[in-house]
Amino acid sequence: MKKAILLCLAACLFSANAGAQVFDHLSVGAALGTDGISIELAAPIGNHVDIRAGYGAAVGLIGYTVPGINIPEHPGASHSASVDVPLKINLGMNDARLLFNLYPSAEKGFHFTVGAYLGSPCFARGTMTGMPSDYNTAGFDVDGYLVKARNGELVYELCAPGLGGPSFAVKPYVGIGFGRAVARDSRVSFSFDLGAQYQGNPGLWADGEGVTGRIQKVQLTREQIREAADAIDEYGKYAAFWPTVSFHLYVKLF
Amino acid sequence: MKRILFAALAVLLPLFAACNKNNDNDNRFEDPRFIQYAGQLVPRDGVPVQAPARPGSKADAAPEAALQSIELTESGLYAIGQLVDDELVYRMGDYSVNGNVYTLNGYGSLEFDNAAPGAVTLHLTPAGGATKDIPADFIKASGTNQLYRGWTVDKTRVTVKGWTSASADFAGCNFNEIADFLKKNGHKVPDDIKPGQSLRSISFTGTEKMLFYYSDGSADVSAYRFNGKSFTYRWDNDKMGFTFLTDQATVEYMDGKCILTIRASIQDSTTSGSVTFVLSPMD
Numbered sequence: 416m417k418k419a420i421l422l423c424l425a426a427c428l429f430s431a432n433a434g435a436q437v438f439d440h441l442s443v444g445a446a447l448g449t450d451g452i453s454i455e456l457a458a459p460i461g462n463h464v465d466i467r468a469g470y471g472a473a474v475g476l477i478g479y480t481v482p483g484i485n486i487p488e489h490p491g492a493s494h495s496a497s498v499d500v501p502l503k504i505n506l507g508m509n510d511a512r513l514l515f516n517l518y519p520s521a522e523k524g525f526h527f528t529v530g531a532y533l534g535s536p537c538f539a540r541g542t543m544t545g546m547p548s549d550y551n552t553a554g555f556d557v558d559g560y561l562v563k564a565r566n567g568e569l570v571y572e573l574c575a576p577g578l579g580g581p582s583f584a585v586k587p588y589v590g591i592g593f594g595r596a597v598a599r600d601s602r603v604s605f606s607f608d609l610g611a612q613y614q615g616n617p618g619l620w621a622d623g624e625g626v627t628g629r630i631q632k633v634q635l636t637r638e639q640i641r642e643a644a645d646a647i648d649e650y651g652k653y654a655a656f657w658p659t660v661s662f663h664l665y666v667k668l669f
Numbered sequence: 670m671k672r673i674l675f676a677a678l679a680v681l682l683p684l685f686a687a688c689n690k691n692n693d694n695d696n697r698f699e700d701p702r703f704i705q706y707a708g709q710l711v712p713r714d715g716v717p718v719q720a721p722a723r724p725g726s727k728a729d730a731a732p733e734a735a736l737q738s739i740e741l742t743e744s745g746l747y748a749i750g751q752l753v754d755d756e757l758v759y760r761m762g763d764y765s766v767n768g769n770v771y772t773l774n775g776y777g778s779l780e781f782d783n784a785a786p787g788a789v790t791l792h793l794t795p796a797g798g799a800t801k802d803i804p805a806d807f808i809k810a811s812g813t814n815q816l817y818r819g820w821t822v823d824k825t826r827v828t829v830k831g832w833t834s835a836s837a838d839f840a841g842c843n844f845n846e847i848a849d850f851l852k853k854n855g856h857k858v859p860d861d862i863k864p865g866q867s868l869r870s871i872s873f874t875g876t877e878k879m880l881f882y883y884s885d886g887s888a889d890v891s892a893y894r895f896n897g898k899s900f901t902y903r904w905d906n907d908k909m910g911f912t913f914l915t916d917q918a919t920v921e922y923m924d925g926k927c928i929l930t931i932r933a934s935i936q937d938s939t940t941s942g943s944v945t946f947v948l949s950p951m952d
Contacts, residue, residue, distance in 0.1 A: 489853045489854045489855070490854070491854030491855060491856070492853070492854045492855035494855075495853075495854075495855065549850065549853065549854065552837050552838060552839065552850060553835060553836065553837035553838075553850075553854075554835065554836065554837075555834065555835055555836075556828050556830075556834035556835055556836040557834070561826070561836045561838055563838070624838070625923075626824065626826055626923070626926075626928055626945055626947050627923050627924040627925075627926050627928070627947060628924075629924060
């Protein structure tokens, strides 16, 4: 992360020393990718660097539904009649991003990108609907916060903080791409980016309700999620570096 | 009725097989309405008096029983304790006061010199009955701790801690609702719970009495000792159906609520649990 920041600073200094114009253009862009749907503002810092700042979300996008998760009708009675409830799994990103495109050539579109995604640590969400009514009453207790269904809907999230904390993630990004965020000779430009966000090993989180009704996101323990914890350990390592592929459309405002 | 709450400790156990708290302890509440009239009246001897009427029955139909105490809470609730068949039975209601005369709604009236603690003569008049003069001691409520008042029950949370923790939340404290949950989750519960039976309020008095006031007008009254944050009390184990190894409860204030947590370690079990009441001031 520090190296990336230093690299950006070096690029800025290089551009400034070369006498290039800084922030003399501004583009607005929209993008679609594995990091969600996003909007961006981009501006050049000389001929070799573009700065991109934006916001993106993928909450509820690209889902897969597991049709029947078998649960007991009454959570305290494991031998009670079982009920099949669907589990819908969706992307769950919701974050800002600050990125720098570094162009080796002043004219070509090939670039390296460094920067970070900042915001919610959660990147995937599982929603179980039609939960029996007892699940609205009882659930896991995490440090005084009760994780239970609300109106028959139980939501868990896979979250990883990167270099940040539980409430605010900082996920460094590195990648390569083709196309300029701020085209030098046209009003409209396209770009394609391929890279990865470092987000670390994920855990299973959910909203917990305090005794007074205060809601706080809490991480479920291994003991509570049992087999799911093993699965998260086994497959979660592949999500430690989130593959990020995105397509961008930019329009130069001036 | 308290025992049903602790029965809930057991039913949550199978959950284990199935599948920064920002406290604000500086909440201040306005003083309760009847803080200057509160106290405890203890008759010098068990004078038989008419028992308070049960809701729906005529006052004059209630039999007489030996008066043991009258609790007058800071929030305008009274509890009359009588010895019925060697068992201390409490009935509760609300009171209003005018000078030395207390109107005990659902019972009658009570008059005594409430200016200072000490020996007093009670003039107790059941509705439609004759006045009885009863020598008694008046223990005036002392201290102004914000706990000393009546509290309505917003929510009840039952938590079991074993190798992991599970909880269940119930709005208010309706025993039927809790019993229904317990039954469905495979636990035996007493079958003598009246429809609609609920915990109406919990009161703490400056004379260190804790009053559980039920929707049918009955009450459980027990003594406690309070050190500012936690308090100790003595459970009636036989009545509860469990033997509790601890007698500690804690009080904290959060988000304008009083959080009363009663913890229990059940004998011959690795499991502990708690019942938490989220309370709002009655007045």
